[in-house]
Amino acid sequence: MSQAAVRIGSPRRLAVDVPAAANLVGTLGKYLGTAALFPIVVALWYGEPIWPFVVAGLVTSGLGFGLERLTAGAAARIGLREGFLVVSATWLLAAAFAAIPYLFAGGAQLSSPIDAYFEGMSGFTTTGATVVTDYDALERSVDMWRQFTQWLGGMGIIVLAIAVLPRLRVGGRQLMESELPGPEIAQLSERIRSTARALWVLYVGLTALEALALASLGWLGIDDAMTEFEALAHAFTTMPTGGFSTRPRSIEAFSAAAQWIIVVFMLLAGANFALMYRGLVRRRPRVFFRDEEFRLYLALAVLASVALTAMLWGYGIAEGEAAVRAGVFQTVSIMTTTGYASTDFALWPALLLLALFALMFVGGSAGSTGGSIKVVRHLLLGKILRREVDQTLSPELVMPIRLNGSPVDERTVRAVASFTLLYVGFWAVGSAIIAVDSAISGAGLGTIDALATAATALGNVGPGFGVTGPMGSFAPLGDVSKLTLIGLMWVGRLEIVPVVVLLTRHYWRL
């Protein structure tokens, strides 16, 4: 071989530094495994077996450690490309981590690996769809583990890692932007580490506040069902807009007072955390009213609540406070993509179901823990359409899209439009697969039910209609449907793009 040939060597056509990405995934896995300590404490407290959690923690940390060691020689180059891979892989890994205790301690209902993985993915992505049918059979530590995975996933595993791990100080912004929900418009204009910390501090603070508020109902004797365990468990799944409950009847099991408290915290969880940080922690309450997205978010919540209440009352399903509460609770729960239910809305008439169906596509605000399309994208989409109409008449018209008075970058505008298209595309394809699969396997999902089930998974809402309704379970679905839903939850939580780029040739090859 000539000297030149030696120097030139074989072609290196891979554009992604896979070892570097694997190394970071390993580090994240290593620390993620320590999350098992919490259910271990719970299990010890209630005298339940701790070994399922020990195994989960050891396997996850060990795997992470091994991966980290194996790729230790790799240059730690986490760029734009590697970021997408890290985020996507980490979330797949996290769901697997969550699934391990279910396999061992979940009993027969969670013993199938697909079911366990479904439950794990539904937990970390804060969806709240469940395959559990017999809640009483679950141990308390497993119950709490389900709730806890939602809480961890809500603000983001990587955001947490950035806040805590020194290693992610460099290159973390890209990772965080892939994980934080909503288009990249305005984050807190600080170093990402301070931003990540601020978000988590607020998140922890609000969760603690809710747990206290709920627990005090139990202490005051207003709601006997609301024990400290339930208060914490539900605070863990409200703030991430998760929707897992320890009760088969979801929030219906609790008093009206508890339901109203949960409504308030669901609304907070669906608001922009960066905005709340400025408004609440920095004491500048005016930012709320100046924020276009927040105003639209509240307006939509109020409008939909009124409409739902009126319909409930009109159909004679409920009256008075009960109607208002049922209307407001379901609206806020579905719109913020929490997925709790205070009543079995799957039994409601079609018109009401249609309203809930529409709300599944609204979502929370950007920078909230909510999923789905998100209010700010609807807002921008409206402005984009308005501009398109105006420019049909006057093609020369220059119209910057504005949000809160400042112009939005055209790239962001395009990203919003393409995100929405992708979202609808994934929903359509997912629905089709589920509809076909349930027809073949005889799961008994109607067309509307299939559409709603795909939408609820993609939007990280939780319950669908029909058998997958709030008091039902996803267990009757076939394995193909479950795998599809797992994919939809994953894609939905990461807001599609980080996953979709992995499917392109341009991503992998130079």
Next chain:
Amino acid sequence: MRLAPCHGSRVSTCPAAGVRFAVVRIFVIGAGQVGSTIVEALHEDHELTVLDTEASRLQALTGRFDVSVYEGDGTSRKDLAAAGIRAADLAIACTSRDEVNLVAGMFARREAEGVTTVIRTSSVEYVELWRQGQLDVDFVVSSELETAYAISRILGVPAARQTDVFAGGQVQVGEFDVDEDASRDVVGVSLREAGIPSDSKVAAIIRRDETILPGGDDVILEGDRIVIIGSPGAAKAWSSLLWPQGGAVRDVVVYGAGRAGSAIARVLLDQGITVRMIEASREQARRAAEAFPGTRVFHATGFDPDFIERERIGQAQAGIFAMRDDAKNLYASSLMRVHGIPFTIAIAHEPVSIPAFDQAGIDVSVNPRAVTAEEIVRFAHDPRMQQVAMLEGNRYEVLDITTRESSRYIGTAFRDMPVHGALIGAIVRNGQAIFPHGDDVLQTGDRVIVFTEAANVPWVVEAL
């Protein structure tokens, strides 16, 4: 009666000579259009030194005026010192480059004690900084803003060729052309019998090369050009007398969204006028659209007939042409006249363009550099003088000057005042503008707004 020369001495060093019109040593940095206009306006009464990097420009100046020149760099402290800036009372940095002017102004401050510094800028941001006291210069004059103000004044009084305001906007001076549309209430009848709007005075009638400071028997004729001094309301009344079909301007099209166009848009928008902007550069169009929410900005040349028709550009009440190229401004305004815009204002960057614009029927031409020079010249006049406006190039000036105790006209009723090539159009007493009648009497400390020929300025200043 001319002022006794006191060359070579500063104000403070020759009080005994009884000089009332102070000779000021002025240091001008930049001999471009603005610089030479300033020199032209000031060279007779003041001692000027002009600094520029280009010898050819300086030669052109020395050929016309008696000023000392120095070839050097305004941003070099050495050059400034060598040119003798130390002796200056007033330093004017008026090159076309903001940074040069800022640095020159700063060095002038350091070199010459007690100097007043004036800099020209094209950046509105610097003007704002100066207003907040963040810039180490005494005055900042922005070509763009001055041009925009001039245009907005014209739109307020659309029949006027040029207008200026005095006494914080209480007194307006306007120059009007009298054509066949003018109301017969004021044309063809003696001023005594004419229906002249109250609170206003005809300061001059310019008939070909002759200037008449009119009395009650004089008559305004078609084809005259007249100068009016009066309240803003009266100026508007004159505007509608001389141009009856023109109303309040509400809808304006601005061609060009560069610095000049944007400054104009900003000033007009502040007055509640609807502005549509047309800009050929995508980037500038985007910037303008971002800067002015609610304003329609088109990315177009504005010459395409389909576009003009579709957007009903011709329905605008006035067109302002603020593109960089005089030829484009000329073409666009002619085109817009064809499409039905009744009133056109065009920016003429080159002084030679102005007669061409006039010839082409553009209603008003504005030369940003002339406007800037005029604004700067105001700083060079007598300290008693608050403000100066120049009309017809430099042929006439309007002065805003405070009367002294020793003035020979104190206590004289206006009826008895002799006509000496100057006319008092208004007085400002205790902050209130008064448009004097025959019985009013001039008092010490009155600010008077005087119209006069440029050659008479020293005499007028001395007399008051």
